[in-house]
Amino acid sequence: MTSSIARAGDIAQLVGLRHKHFIITLEAGAEFQTHRGVLQHDDLIGRPWGTQVFSHMGSPFFLLQPSVADLLINLPRTTQILYPKDIGYILITMGIAPGQHVMEAGTGSGSMTIALATAIGPEGRVTSYEQRQDMQNLARKNVERVGLASRVDFKLRDIQLGFDETDADAFFLDVPNPYDYIEQVRAAIKPGGFFCALSPTFNQVEKTLIALRKQKFAFIEVCEILLRFYKAEPSRIRPTDRMVAHTGFLTFARRIEPSEDERANELISEVGAGILEGE
Numbered sequence: 574m575t576s577s578i579a580r581a582g583d584i585a586q587l588v589g590l591r592h593k594h595f596i597i598t599l600e601a602g603a604e605f606q607t608h609r610g611v612l613q614h615d616d617l618i619g620r621p622w623g624t625q626v627f628s629h630m631g632s633p634f635f636l637l638q639p640s641v642a643d644l645l646i647n648l649p650r651t652t653q654i655l656y657p658k659d660i661g662y663i664l665i666t667m668g669i670a671p672g673q674h675v676m677e678a679g680t681g682s683g684s685m686t687i688a689l690a691t692a693i694g695p696e697g698r699v700t701s702y703e704q705r706q707d708m709q710n711l712a713r714k715n716v717e718r719v720g721l722a723s724r725v726d727f728k729l730r731d732i733q734l735g736f737d738e739t740d741a742d743a744f745f746l747d748v749p750n751p752y753d754y755i756e757q758v759r760a761a762i763k764p765g766g767f768f769c770a771l772s773p774t775f776n777q778v779e780k781t782l783i784a785l786r787k788q789k790f791a792f793i794e795v796c797e798i799l800l801r802f803y804k805a806e807p808s809r810i811r812p813t814d815r816m817v818a819h820t821g822f823l824t825f826a827r828r829i830e831p832s833e834d835e836r837a838n839e840l841i842s843e844v845g846a847g848i849l850e851g852e
Contacts, residue, residue: 579620579636584719586639587612589632596639596647598718607632641691648715650682651708655747655771656820658800660688666825667743667767671697674740676761678702678732678754679747683712689745690721699725700741702732736761743767751824752780755788759828768826778822790826797822 579585581601588594589609597605603614610628617626617636624636639647642657655663663685669675671694677685680703689699703709709727716722728737732754740763746754751770758768768790772778778795785793800817803810 577621579617579622581614581618584639584644585617586637586643587626587634588637589634594643596644641688644719645684645687648682648684648687649711650684650715651711652681654682654684655688656800656817658798658817659771659820659823660685662796662798663745663769663823664688664692666823667745667769669693669743673742674698674700674738675743675745676700676702676736676738676741677745677747678736678758680709680712680727681747682708683715685745685747686712686716686725687719687721690716690724693724695724697724700728700736700738701725702728702730702736704729704731732757739763741766744769746770749777750780751777752784755781755784755790759788759790762828764828764830766828768828770824771821772824773821775822778824781824785824785826789829789831791829793824793826795822795824 579599581599583599585597585599586594587597587605595605595607599614599618601615601618605612605614607628609632610630612626612628612634620626620636622636622638626634626636628634645654645657645660648654669689669692673693674697675689675693677689677699680686680701686699686701693699701712703712706729709729713722713727716725735757738761741761742763743766744758744762746758746769748754751772762768770781772781782793797819802813802816804813
């Protein structure tokens with residue numbers, strides 16, 4: 574349950590000069606050390622969120638609740654994580670909602686795991702498959718760090734062997750060769766279920782599209798998300814010097830059921846190929 578007051582056990586964000594920020598978990602008796610001074614957790618616990626606080630050197634910080642994007646950007650990681658610009662679009666497009674069972678393969682550092690676990694709420698479930706033990710250990714620690722471990726089942730397996738689950742609401746696939754596992758994914762999600770794969774290159778997307786059509790997926794779309802910030806200064810609004818451009822192609826699809834009717838199956842093929850787009 575959320576509160577307007579910072580409490581022990583809460584994850585807090587301290588934002589200092591020039592928007593330098595730190596993520597900490599508040600703990601009675603603990604202290605946080607920065608190059609701009611020390612802050613005692615006891616001086617933060619009980620303060621309203623949004624309060625300005627000061628280190629022992631007098632340096633100012635704002636005490637805030639971090640967003641999911643703030644948490645993900647600050648995750649310990651050994652591989653590239655998904656950017657919030659991609660994650661937000663994936664969650665909305667796949668209809669991720671409270672109480673659902675969603676799956677992913679290629680856990681990585683756990684950024685998507687955390688986003689999914691946040692979206693499905695305490696009654697939902699995330700099942701996450703990873704082949705490398707070291708990556709799974711890191712992801713597990715990251716999920717525990719943000720207090721979402723109770724919503725996630727971690728499984729260590731070569732996904733070529735398939736999945737234990739069936740009738741999942743949605744499946745996110747983040748592996749170098751998603752096209753090799755479309756058959757296994759189809760068996761794991763419910764009819765009408767959502768699918769999304771992240772691929773850095775055209776070659777991977779092309780092979781994934783072929784595999785999706787072969788496995789009777791439809792309503793296939795491919796896109797990429799670009800994000801451009803602007804300087805928030807009234808007298809000189811202009812684009813910032815850098816932008817978050819290409820991070821990967823997103824391929825979306827839905828599992829549909831073949832029909833005994835020959836014409837219906839032809840329509841499935843056409844929908845899978847995007848021929849009926851706009852009709």
